[in-house]
Amino acid sequence: MNFKRPRGTADILPEDQPYWSHVYSTARKVADQFGYRRIDTPTFEDTNLFQRGVGDETDIVQKEMYSFEDHGGDGITLRPEGTASVCRAYIENGLHNSPQPVRMFYTAPMFRYERPQAGRFRQHHQFGCEAIGDQSPKVDAEIIELGWKYIADLGIKNVTLRLNSLGDPEGRADYLSDLDKYFRAVAGQLPKLDRARLDRAPLRVLDSKARETQALADAAPKSVDYIKDEAKEHWDELLSLLDNLKEAYPDFSYKVDHRLVRGLDYYNRTVFEYEPLDAGGQGTLLAGGRYDPLIGILGGQETPAIGFGSGIERMILELKKQEAEIAPSAGPDIVVVSLGDAASAGFKLATELRAANVSTILAPSRSMKAQMRFANQQNASNVVIIGDREVENGVASVKNLGEGGHQAEVSLDAASIANHIRPVGNE
């Protein structure tokens, strides 16, 4: 009986790692440019944190959490998303005593019990950013800009930004009741699925994929027409800030989409989503919004906040789809090829080279030809060949594996050799 990885999980093999390091290093670099500092929180948390934070009624909490009781009887859940944990950490560590807003980012695995499909897994990874402690629309714009720059710097093209405002909870009742009224009136034209949705989550009817519904949803009451006062000012200012972004990012554009709603309960006001133009099913690359009520819900003092999460697997899928150029992982500086009795001298030399910070792999004990082939497959820049002849004369043959294949005899010591090697294609 062979073991298999659990459903919905993936082995990220060495050959795939160049994509992952590209995404991680870009995320880190962009976060850095915006002054977001890394935070790491535990992989598992108190189950109640997510029930309260994400929302008891959401699908995530209802049917997708990996929850269990530990040996001490505590309710534990593998984190299904990042925001609740970051807010918990903000409260628990008294980060409201730091200069506000507190800007933080994370990259971490998330766990949801789902049926896997393209771009969806039971364990997936997210890069997320959160700005906590500032209600200004400038922070909304900043977070949206950060997401834009991240995607652009990754090398992903043809992405659209959609955004919407859900207003504040107090003002939302009117909108929800009008929306409900509207859909009830045309319920006969809705597919069965959407009629069911109308009962449990009227907002979700808006982003239905059914053609019949979409036409009706387009004409439905719009959230942005209902928001007023501060929420309205906030929204208008955000839009004008976003318009300004076009100067710095010529490709930047956004579309207000009143059908954009988000599945997590904690959002208010701004919500947004980045998606490839030709997105199929699981298209969303990055999504987020403002969640001013959340920290209060979790027991902290009312603190405005906004953030986003983005799926790393989905970014990589899109990079591959767009055939983006990714730097391949580098081969070693040196492969040491040793013959017969010189093997121990070869091992010693490899050690000395590494001590001199030259990346060095020892070729396996095979024929000369096989060792050379090995060096080539490792993508090595140089081989150092030592046989009995070299050991006797205290030298080593250093050969560059580029086009010319220049070879020279060098004194058999790490310093001389390190001094003599070149990268491939730069002789």
Added chain:
RNA sequence: GUGGGCGUAGUGAAGAGGUUAUCACGCUAGGUUGUGGCCCUGGAGACGAGGGUUCAAUUCCCUCCGCUCACCCCA
């Protein structure tokens, strides 16, 4: 949870109701024990599981399992 598609070496494919299941790439050993990429030769490695039909099934049928895509939902 619902619905579609698919299960042959590591990967991608071919195959027939009946002796050693084919090909390519990859892996590995060599091509007279000192020079890689190309080329040549050899080797290892597979019919998802269980039942049924049949003299005979990897091939036909059923069930299960797995993978995959879509819906739901979401990154």
